[in-house]
Each structure stands twice: as C-alpha cells, then as structure tokens.
Amino acid sequence: MFNKVLIANRGEIAVRVLRACRELGVRTVAVYSEADADSTHVRLADEAVCVGPAQPRRSYLNMPNIVGAALKTGAQAVHPGYGFLSEDPDFARICADNGLTFIGPSPEVMSSVGDKATARKLMAGAGLPMLPGSPAPVASYEEAAAYAETIGYPLVVKAVAGGGGRGIAVVESAADLRTAYRRTRSSAQAVFGDSRVYVERYAASVRHIEFQILADAHGRTVHLGERDCSVQRRHQKLIEEGPSPALDPVLRNEMGEAALSGAKAVGYQGAGTVEFLLDDDGRFWFMEMNARIQVEHPVTEMITGVDLVTEQIKVAAGERLSFDQSDVTLIGHAIECRINAEDPDRDFAPTPGRLVEYRVPGGFGVRVDTHSVPGGTVPPHYDSMIAKLITWAPDRRAALARMDSALAEMRVSGPGVHTTIDFHRKVLADPVFRAGRARTSFLAREFEAG
Template sequence: MNKILVANRGEIALRIMRSAKEMGILTVAVFSEADREALHVRYADEAIFIGPAPANQSYLVGEKIIEACRATGADAIHPGYGFLSENPVFAQLVKDAGLILIGPTPEAMAIMGNKLSAKAAALKYQIPMVPGTEEAITDISEAKRRAAEVGFPILIKAAAGGGGKGMRVVDDISVFEEQMQLAVSEALSAFGDGAVFIERYVSSPRHIEIQVLGDNHGNIVHLFERECSIQRRHQKVIEEAPSSILSPEIREKMGKCAVDVARSVNYTGAGTVEFILDENLDFFFLEMNTRLQVEHPVTELITGLDLVKEQIKIASGEALSFSQEDLKINGHAIELRVYAEDPQHNFLPDIGVLKTYRTPKGNGVRVDDGFEEGMEIPVYYDPMIAKLITYGASRTEAIARMLRAIAEYDITGIQTTLNFGKFVMEHEAFISGNFNTHFVSKYFNPEERENGNEEEALIAAIVALNHLKKKNNAVLAVPPAEESNNWLKNRKNYH
C-alpha cells in the first residue's frame, strides 16, 4: 500500500492522514466546493476536487471517489466514518475497481447494515437479544398480537435505521397502529426501506459498545468497552472508556459476545458491537457498526494502540501482532464532541465564523479537530468542530482534566456544546456513574437553568444599572437569548 485516498473531510480525514504519514504512506484528500480551504486539503500530499458542496453531489458519489483514485494513482481508500463508510454498494465498487478498501468486506457490511440480518447472524452464537421479533412485521393484526406477547411498553424500530429515525416507543395497544404507521413512513423516508420490527422497550438503558479488530487470518480480538450513554436525539455527545459500571465478569462476557458477533460474518478491520445494558446489568445485542467510530480515541488512550494504523495493517494483509491476553486497560479516557450546536435551544445546529478558536493544551489532553480561527462552519455537513479527549490514571483525574480543558477551550462566534460538557462533568449522576441514556431529558433543562441564572443575573444587572446611572444615566439592554444563535437568526435561509 503506497498511497491512500481518504474519502472524507474534517477532523477524521486529518486523523487518518497523520497515521498514514507516520507509516510512510502518501495521502490524497478529496474536497467539495465548501472545503477548498479546509485543513485536510492542505495537509494531504495531493488533493482533488470532487464537486459541489452538498454531500450527495460530492462525498457521497462513489464513482467520483473511484475516479479520484485513478487520477492520483491511489491504491487504497479509507472511508473514515459517515458518508460511504458503511455502504456495501460502494465497498463492492471499490473491490471491482481493483482497489483496497480499508474496512470490512461488502458482504459483512450488508449483513450488519440491516438490524434484522445482523440479529440473525448474531443468533448463530446465542448472543443475548432483547425479547421481540426476529423478522420484519408488515401485518398490523399480527404485529399487535406479537406486541402483546412481548409486553408493553414496546419499541418499533426500522430494520435499516439508525440515529433514532424510524423508532417509536409504544406504551399502550390503543396507539400501536398509529405509531407503527409513523415508524414505517419515517423509515421509508429516511432509508428507502419501510421494514420494521418489535422489541421490548428497556426503560433505563445504558449504551455500551465494544471495539473489535479482525484480520484476514481468522484472528479477532476486542479492545474493551466504551460507555456512550450521554446522548441527545439518540446520538452520542460524551463517551468514556472503560465504563464505570461494568464488573470484570460482565466485561469478559460482553467482550466474548462482541468477538462472536464479528466472527459470525468473518469480520475484518475495525468494528464496533453495540449493546444495551438494563437496570439489572443484563446486556443485549443492539447492532454492529462496520467502520471506525467517532469515539475511537478513548479506546486508543486506554490500550496504547493506534486504531487507524491497525486498520491499514489489516487491509495490507498483516496478521494482528497481539492476542487478547496481551491487551490491558490502562487508566481512563473521556471524549466530549464539540459541536456547533446550541444546547440552550434543544441542541439546534449553529453556523458562522470561528472568531476565536484556541484549543486547550497540557498533559492528558488531546484535541482532534479540522478547523482553525477564522474558518466558517459550513451548513452542509455534520456540525462537529472537534473531539476533546482527556486521559488520566483514574476516572476522577480524567474528569478533572476535562473540566480544565473545557475552561481553556476558547471559541467565540458560534454556540457550542462545551458548556453542556461542563454541566455533565459536574453533575452528581455522572460523577457517581449512576446515569443512563435519559440523562439529558432527566437532568438538562435549559429553561430551569436559565430561570435559576436569571435571579443572579437580575441582581447583577440592578447593581450595574445603579452604578451606571450614578455615573452617566446609562441604560443596560440585554438581547433575547434567541438572538445569540446564528442558525435561529438565519433559519429562513436554510432549507
């Protein structure tokens, strides 16, 4: 492998290129009209334009990626995460073009890309499943009967789904039909596939995932777990490794199950097996992500491995250089996704220019980003600015470092999730480890917090106003909260 084309953008493109450079491998960046000045374009050995700003006209067009490989002489493609990273059609396109995809086979991708076929594969190894249906449900009467058997509340889920789309919680049979129709309609709209299935609803779940690596010689290992329960809109915001709640016995069982899930499809490369953990600490298979995860740095920090380098070695035909017994957990790592979002307004995306952008430094702090001061946050892509990761000998030290790093991270011009991260790090539920995927809805109420802060602000305003009036009769004016969000101010311009 001499030259890798990175079929992605932003922080993940840079992260892949840095590992490739350390391995002496040349890199090619692809870029859309919106990313002409992006950092990954400047960093790569070569860069090639692939189309207009919208992703469906550039980063999501597989044929353009293949053409870029041919034009630059790249012999391998790293898809990163998102975009084409879990697209089996693209994986087959790469294979047919005689190129190397740094990822799993198209067959493994296809099986694990559908929740029903993934469940069927995992069942070969008796992996624990949430009680429910093992096939798509289309007949309403049959669906109602099966739902009654499973017991309410139940969860209707899209077979091809993700990110909470095509998902409905149903508490009572009287609204089942309506909710099923909504789930099918949303699944069709989002994924072009209306297949849905039913599961028992786990009311207080924790989201635990296991990192796996498999080579082309039959070796598969797990790299322990990541706790991913702090979420908004069913999407992760904060992750940590290891989980504060798993015992060594549960960790070992989950790890073995994750390896078996990967083995069920002869998995190669880096992948993640996701589980939900209920209040009784029983775990159930959820799905498998057939790519590198956003949160992979926390695993790297506790294992000392570079997952991108391992992916490249595996794709080059090398066998894993370590066994399961060689792997140990060292210390604790936490990641905060720094999004251009406004937590005070339901995590709405924000847009604008990074007027100030200064990252934290120091021992145990890592920042994976793709921006610099003065750059604009484009409206076309995921609003993540950076991943802020801290590492410590203990969870307590990692939390303390995260708080210090958040305080040092200086971003102006847009709203971000930094203050939300501070809120989580200081919350008793997070500190104690007693939390689940409902953390945001249960504890983070911006209205209450805003009202609580209003009293302090009012007192400060009165004191300041009296002081200014004594000096020059000045009048203080405080803009409405909504005006601080650029996306809200300009939302009529975006569709």
C-alpha cells in the same frame, strides 16, 4: 502496505486518517466539496480532488466521482472514515470492482450487520442474548401490533437500515403504535432508502455499552475493552468514556467474549464495534454492530495505547494484527466530549458560521481531534462537529477533573455560533453523572426536565 490511500470523507476523521497514513509512509488523496476547498484535510493531503458541490449527495456521497478520483490519482485503497459511505456495501463493492481496496469489512459482511433484522438473527445464532422482538421486518401495522401483544409495552419501532440515532421510535402504548409505525417507515425511506422496520422490547433504564473489535484476515480477532456511551440526546451520543463505571472484570470478560463470538460469527475483518444494552442487574442484550471506525475511537486508544486507525489500515493491507487478546490491558480512564456547533438551549439546533475565535486546550493527558481553525467556517451542509476533546488520567475522578479544566480553557466563538462546551461542563458537574450512574435516559430526566 499501500502506496497511496484516498480518504473518502471530510472534517476531523479525514485529518485523523491522513495522519495515520503519513506515519505509515503512505501518500494520501483528499476529496473535497466546493464548500471545503480550504479545509485542513485538503491542505495536509499529498493530493486533493474536488468531487462536487457542497450538497453531500453531489460530493461526499457521489460514488462515481470518488472512485474516479481514486483511479485518476493512482490510489490503491479507499478509507471511508465514518458516516457518508462508510457502511454502504454498494460502495465497497464498486471499489472492489475497480481494483480498489475498501478499508473496512467485505460488502457481504457489511450487508449482514447493516441490516439490523439480519444482524439480530445472526447474533442470536452465535449465542448472544437478545431482547424480545420480531424475528424479521414487519410487513404491516397489523403484523407489528400482533408482535407488540407478545412483546409488551414499551417497545421500539426500528428501521432495519437505521444508524446514527435515526430511525428509532419509542412506543409507550398500543394507542401510539400506528402513528409510530407509519412515521418510522416514512422516515426510514427518506433517510436510508429502505422503509423496512422491526419491533423490539424497549429497555428503559439501561446503559449503552460498546466493545471495540479488531480482526485480521489470518484468524485473529480481539476486543479492546468497552466504552460507555450512555449520555445521549435523541439516541445520538454526546459523551463517551472508558472503561465503563458499571463493569467489573468478570462482566467485562463475559461481554467481551460475547462481542468476539458475534464478530467471528459474521466473519468480520477490520475495525468495528459490537454494541449492547446493560441493565442494573448486570444483564445485557445485543443491540447492533457497527462496521466502521467510531467517532469515539480515541477513548479506546487512550486507555489501551493501540492506534486503531493504523491497525485498521494494516489489516486492510493484509497484515496481521500486531498483538493478541492477552496483550490488551486497560490503563487509566478516558473521556470524550463532542464539541458541536449546536445550541443546547434550542434543542441542540445546529449553529453554523465563521469561527472568529478558536483556541483549544493542551497539557498532559489532553487530546484534541479537530479540523477547525481560527477564521474557518462550520458549513451548514454537514455534521456540526467542531472538535473531539479527550482527556486521560489514572482514574475516572482525575479524568473528569482534567476534562472540566480543558473545557474551561477552550474558546470557540463567532457570529451566531453556539457550542456544547458549557453544556458538557454542566453534565460533568451533575451528581448522577459524577457517580457513574448515568443511563440512556439521563439527559431527558436530569436536563430536559429541568
């Protein structure tokens, strides 16, 4: 096991990793920007190093400063959390070149699954079902249009390096393709530094289902069931739950085996997810693979009893997984609501500011992953997440009731600060959601349409 781990992130995930390290007897190094000098992860860590100004590219994305902090403090490994540098193969490679263990898959595997066109090809070779699409990035609008004629409309133009719900454009007809192609390429270049895109058939009335994967260096790969992430706005998740109301044991086993095949095909090690689209007839298709711990990982932890972050760290240290597939049992139901400093009435516009009041709920089956404190600040420079609220109960109906009670108990306020708390309560009260019939189009149809 490592003696010291540097956490190359901020916010609630930095606190989450720090706690896992503490339980393992591992010392921690926090990195922080000037805007985060008083943050919770800085106060809880054994050591802390400022890596730059508030702007992410000068701090949390500043590879030389982060690696320098690790070497200066004697850290043996780097945990990237999610976001920022967590899926950057160059960062993983630089860590390895400097004798640091990157807590995640190898740079080669990360490159393969991070390039969505390459990932599609690899997963198709492993036998996973695929939506019709271009077999490689399309080099021109004319090439995209030619594939579109074969695929049919509606379709999506996707950035090869996309992630976090960005780099995706739905195209309803041929008249819209040229504009969507140009805008997606331009956006992909600006956000990801890679303008390549591909086209794929768009599946409208589907669920977004992801399977949690853990794999060690000794040949053991397991899945820990699924999470239903269908409640989204602009392809970004807001509510996640597990198990999915749409899966029975037979379909769960089929999709789980497919996820394992995909992970093994790329030689995956560490924690990750294989993500699928699922239609009403039980047909599913590979969507993407994420090579990191997910925001919604607590849902799986609550229904399996497995500490995913601890297992992730152990695997990176060369240890074997402490269980196999036959040990994985799904117990009860868990749901997670992302509490963001956003105004749902203004298209979820971020509302940074000072948290004058901050009170979180508690009780049996209630978990709050957070870094926020009363009097603290939600900076304008980063993700607007304040906390993740998770509830568990023996069944879905009870988990939803517990979540509604917890949301009603939570208090977050400050000058100009709006949150998604009331929005979540409206979703939980919606008959479509309560019946377990929400698809990825749910918010647009039920809420944005009034």
